[in-house]
Amino acid sequence: MLVTIIAGARPNFMKIAPIIEAIQLASQEGRDISYRLVHTGQHYDKKMSGDFFEQLGIPEPDVNLEAGGGTQAEQTAAIMVRFEKELVSQRPDLVIVVGDVTSTMACAITAQKLSVPVAHVEAGIRSGDWSMPEEINRMVTDSISNYFFTTSEVANQNLLNAGVGLDRIFFVGNTMIDTLLKQQPNFxxxxxxxxxxxxxxxxxxxxxxxxxxxxxxxxxxxxxxxxxxxxxxxxxxxxxxxxxxxxxxxxxxxxxxxxxxxxxxxxxxxxxxxxxxxxxxxxxxxxxxxxxxxxxxxxxxxxxxxxxxxxxxxxxxxxxxxxxxxxxxxxxxAGEWKEGGIPDLWDGKTASRIVQALLQLHQPQDVALV
The missing domain is CATH 3.40.50.2000 (Glycogen Phosphorylase B;)
Structure with missing residues (x-):
């Protein structure tokens, strides 16, 4: 199983790092999964991109689409045109998009146009504020994704309310927190x-x-x-x-x-x-x-x-x-701030749950899931 992972902007990098690590580990264990990393170039300066790859130990991308700059419409178009060529030359079994940046939406649309299934990590979150470009990106991406990996029960309910079948929703936790907990000793x-x-x-x-x-x-x-x-x-x-x-x-x-x-x-x-x-x-x-x-x-x-x-x-x-x-x-x-707690499954193990779900989804239809 070949998955193409999309990263484009600073918020994406923390989310893809643990997924890549979990795929590498599964592959080393003999599981049928590999990845191709596509950097769209949405964030293209070193402070917004390169430093994060280095600090989080993310491998060099297999390709950089270099689609940064311009208006949101221009950037969306550039990403779609260049990612379409990537998919034609290196067709995967699945495209993974994360978060809610322009690259997320643009690559999801492009993949579906070529009949490549899409999995959205951090699906189902909603602010209700349509003035935020991210909200539009979330809604469009979720409307055309095949599989939904969620961070909370609220996100699950948002997807159910939108008509997504329960069999396509996977409550796995938060990959941002995987990265946070792993890197905390290195701060x-x-x-x-x-x-x-x-x-x-x-x-x-x-x-x-x-x-x-x-x-x-x-x-x-x-x-x-x-x-x-x-x-x-x-x-x-x-x-x-x-x-x-x-x-x-x-x-x-x-x-x-x-x-x-x-x-x-x-x-x-x-x-x-x-x-x-x-x-x-x-x-x-x-x-x-x-x-x-x-x-x-x-x-x-x-x-x-x-x-x-x-x-x-x-x-x-x-x-x-x-x-x-x-x-x-x-x-x-005054020392009166609330103490707070940690949401369910924000435990540093989200990426491994995502990879396990992907492997189960990729099994032949006549193989029972355990």
Whole structure:
């Protein structure tokens, strides 16, 4: 059984690393499974791509489609045209797409057009916010996938509500957490740790990149002002997305306690998160990592596709109101943040469950599954 695995953007890399490792292990044990890794090139600079391959031990891709740049439509088209040629020359038994980036949707469509089955890892998650490109990617990908590997019971129910048969849904857990637990012993302090005089649990970490938070100068200024005033003079370490940095410069926004730094590698960023007093973010994936590491997390969004990080984990959904952030910081500094727990099957064994399911699916129809 040959599977083609798609990776295109930074969030994908943490999700594919354990799947590749599990396939390699199964192959070494004599199981009939091998893989071909296709990097679409959606994220093409070293900080967003190359560093992650190196740090997570991901093998060099079999091919890089180099389809980065341009608008979302241009990028989608470039990926589809180039991936179609890849599938024609190297036809697999199955294509695995992960997450919800442009590459996920584009490659799923291309595979189905050529009658190659598609398995979606991290299927079924929904925010309900159609203004997010990721939500469109999720919905399109799930509407045409053959097999669905899910991270939560909520995702299972979303798929069932959409008419997906239970026999095609596999509740396996979260491959992001496989990577987190494996790499946790390797986390390392970033170079600026000593330079900024950082101490464990005496700083905050922030990531912001969504238009609702960073494109409006007044909104961005309000959020940063709350952090300047409400963190009891603790530093806020802010790996700045290039788009956010450009906006801050354009808007003439400067900060004191909020310390802007360059984007970080996986090991350095998660070292910061693990030892932070709290995290402020508008990302989805980070809320999963804070949940497993037991770190208080404040999400500056009105909806989330990962509700289990709020109902079970350490995350709170604040919306985009700066006053809600101020109140959440007061709760944090009062020592009253909720403790949280870890969702079912977020145990570091998700990839092995995925590979076992793939092997069972690939068995001849007359062979009974054990």
């Amino acid at each position: 390392r302090a970033p170079q600026f740790w000593d330079e900024l005089g950082l101490k464990k649990k005496e700083y905050l970490v922030m990531t912001l990149h969504r238009p609702s938070n960073v494109d409006d100068p007044e909104q961005l200024a309000r959020l940063l002002n709350v952090l300047e005033e409400g963190t009891e003079q603790l530093p806020v370490i802010f790996p700045v997305h290039p788009r956010t940095r450009n906006n801050m410069q354009k808007f003439g926004i400067s900060t004191n306690y909020v310390k802007g730094v360059e984007p970080l590698g996986y090991l350095e960023f998660n070292y910061l998160v693990q030892h932070a007093k709290g995290v402020i973010t508008d990302s989805g994936g980070i809320t999963e990592e804070t949940t497993v590491m037991g770190v208080p997390c404040m999400t500056l969004r009105t909806s989330t596709e990962r509700p289990e990080t709020c109902t079970i984990g350490t995350n709170e959904l604040l919306g985009t109101d700066s006053e809600a952030l101020r109140k959440a910081l007061q709760v944090l500094f």
